[in-house]
Amino acid sequence: MIHTKKNSFIAYLFLLPWLIGLLTLVIGPMISSLYLSFTEYDLLTSPEWVGLKNYISMIDDRRFLNAVEVTLTFSLIGVPLQIITALFVAILLNKGLKGIGIYRTVYYIPSLLGGSVAIAILWKNIFGKNGIVNDFLAYFGIQGEGWISHPDYAIYTLIALSVWQFGSSMVIFLAGLKQIPNELYEAASIDGAGAFGKLRKVTIPLLTPVILFNLVMTIINSVQVFTSAYIVSEGTGGPANSTMFYTLLLYLKGFSYFEMGFASAMAWLLLIVLAIITGLVFFSSKYWVHYED
Secondary structure, X not given: OHHHHHHHHHHHHXXXXXXXXXXXXXXXXXXXXXXXXXXXXXXXXOOEEOOOHHHHHHHHOHHHHHHHHHHHHXXXXXXXXXXXXXXXXXXXXXXOOOOHHHHHHHHHHHHHHOOOHHHHHHHHHHOOOOOHHHHXXXXXXXXXXXXXXXXXXXXXXHHHHHHHOOXXXXXXXXXXXXXXXXXXXXXXXXXXXXXXXXXXXXXHHHHHHHHHHHHHHHHHHXXXXXHHHHHHOOOOOOHHXXXXXXXXXXXXXXXXXXXXXXXXXXXHHHHHHHHHHHHHHHHHHHHHOOOOO
C-alpha cells in the first residue's frame, strides 16, 4: 500500500507542470471569459455586470449576423469538399506505386504550411488582380477579376485554400484504408463488383469511423478560420464584409473595438454551438457509421 501511494505521488509530481498549465492557462481563462461575457469590459476599466445583454444584442448586430452567415457558407461548402478531396487522393495514394512516399509527402505539406502567414500572403497574391490565376486566364483571352477584392468571389478563394489543406485528413484516410482486409476486395471481385461497387460496398462502409473523425475535426477547424481571413482581408473582413469570419469579428470586437465582454460572449456561444453540432454528428453516426464486430 505504501509503495502504491509513493508511485501515485511520483506520478502526480510528473503531472504537476501540466496540471498547473491546465489550471492557469486553460481553466482559469475560461472561467474568467465566462464571467466577462456577462459584463461590459473595455480592457481599461473594471468590468460592469450587464447580465445577458451581450448575448441579446447579438440578434441586432448586423456584423455579427453577417459573420455567422460567412462562416456557415464557408463550412457548408468547404468541409464536404475537403473531405471528398482527401478521400479521393488517399484512395489514389493507397495504390502500390513507385515513389508513392514522395507523393504522400508533397500532398501533406500544404497542411503543415496552410495556417501560416506566408501561405496566406501567397494565396492573396495568387488570386490578386495581377496574380497567377489571372495570368493563366489571360492566355485564353479572359479578363480576370481581383478575386480577393471582389465581394462575390473572395469567400471562395478562402474555401479553395481550405480544400487545398486536405493533407491531415488524407493521412488519416490512408491509415484507415490500410486496415481494410484485401480479402474483402477479392470477395467483391468474385461477386462481380467493379471499382465503383467496391468503393460503395467495401471501402466507404469500412471507412465510416474514419470519416466520422475527419468530419468532426474538419467542422471544428472550419469555424475557427482566422489567419487566412485576417491576412487576405488585411484585418477588415474583406470587401462588403464578405470574408468577415466569426473568429475575425471576435478578435476585432475584443482587441480593436475593446468590447471584450461582447467578444467573450461570442466565444462562449461558439463553444456551445460547436458542442451541439458535434453532439448531433455523433448522434447521427449510429445510422451511418459501421464498426467491425
